[in-house]
Amino acid sequence: MMTLSKETLAIQREPDVIYFRNKAKEYAVKIGMSMVGQTKLITAASELVRNMLRYANGGNAILEIVIRNNVKGVRLTFTDKGPGIKDVKQAMQDGFSTGRSLGLGLPGAKRLSNEFDIKSEVGKGTTVTIIRWKNGL
Amino acid sequence: MGEFLLVTIQVDLYDRLALALENDLINMVSKTEARGVLIDISAVSIVDSFMGRILGNIASMSKIMDAETVVVGMQPAVAITLVELGLTLTGVYTALDVEKGMELLRNKIGYQPKEEEDLYDDFI
Numbered sequence: 383m384m385t386l387s388k389e390t391l392a393i394q395r396e397p398d399v400i401y402f403r404n405k406a407k408e409y410a411v412k413i414g415m416s417m418v419g420q421t422k423l424i425t426a427a428s429e430l431v432r433n434m435l436r437y438a439n440g441g442n443a444i445l446e447i448v449i450r451n452n453v454k455g456v457r458l459t460f461t462d463k464g465p466g467i468k469d470v471k472q473a474m475q476d477g478f479s480t481g482r483s484l485g486l487g488l489p490g491a492k493r494l495s496n497e498f499d500i501k502s503e504v505g506k507g508t509t510v511t512i513i514r515w516k517n518g519l
Numbered sequence: 520m521g522e523f524l525l526v527t528i529q530v531d532l533y534d535r536l537a538l539a540l541e542n543d544l545i546n547m548v549s550k551t552e553a554r555g556v557l558i559d560i561s562a563v564s565i566v567d568s569f570m571g572r573i574l575g576n577i578a579s580m581s582k583i584m585d586a587e588t589v590v591v592g593m594q595p596a597v598a599i600t601l602v603e604l605g606l607t608l609t610g611v612y613t614a615l616d617v618e619k620g621m622e623l624l625r626n627k628i629g630y631q632p633k634e635e636e637d638l639y640d641d642f643i
Contacts, residue, residue, distance in 0.1 A: 396533040396534050396535055397533055399533050399534075400531055400533050403531065403565065407564075417596045418595075418596045418599050418600070420596070421564065421565055421594075421596035421597060421599070421600045422596075422599075422600050422603065424564070424565050425565045425566075425567050425600045425604060428565060428567040428569075429567055429568060429604075432534070432567070432569060476605055483568065483569070483572070486568040486604055486605045486606060487568060489605065490568060490603075490604035490605050490606075493603050493604065493605070494600065494603055494604060
């Protein structure tokens, strides 16, 4: 996999979420992703950015256009230095939340992405990476 | 709009704005004694779990205040994404556009248009 372009945005306040979503959409449009694909990508991004703000007081979001086997995609990486997730498996279940949300954020974001990866260490932070390919279902 | 409140969401809302909308809307329902709330989201490009929850909250709160809520104009891509996300918007009525939404609201609250009242008077 190769990275064609890359940009890092700091997420510190709620309005940053809107700006980031628009940027992610821009990237998706640039590679010719379908309307449904774009919507899935920015919805997943919205869930993950919100998690970062709520549980870790913000962090960094990296936007990339990547290419693999001649197919382009948008990769988003969310890195925070928050408390980390004690039980990632549990956090990935529908309806589980330590906050007062619906508990759809992480599992929902996974369903909306073509590729999903999460790494978390208690006391260190969490990194979530998602990819949506141009031709992804 | 008579007995109904019509809300058009023109921009993508961040969480605090969405909460403010929820709050303002419920206050307006109380103040105007509206029997129905119509929320037009045709300009909204994404509904995530938070926004979905706000829509559900508005519907439940309005219901307690004796008003029905209909969400109209959802973009197809948004609908597809919502279901995959796992949000079914339980308890929220939806319609394709404002006109159909108004019709649904009228049916829900058993609203009789003025003409019929006149007819009824003539009949007596």
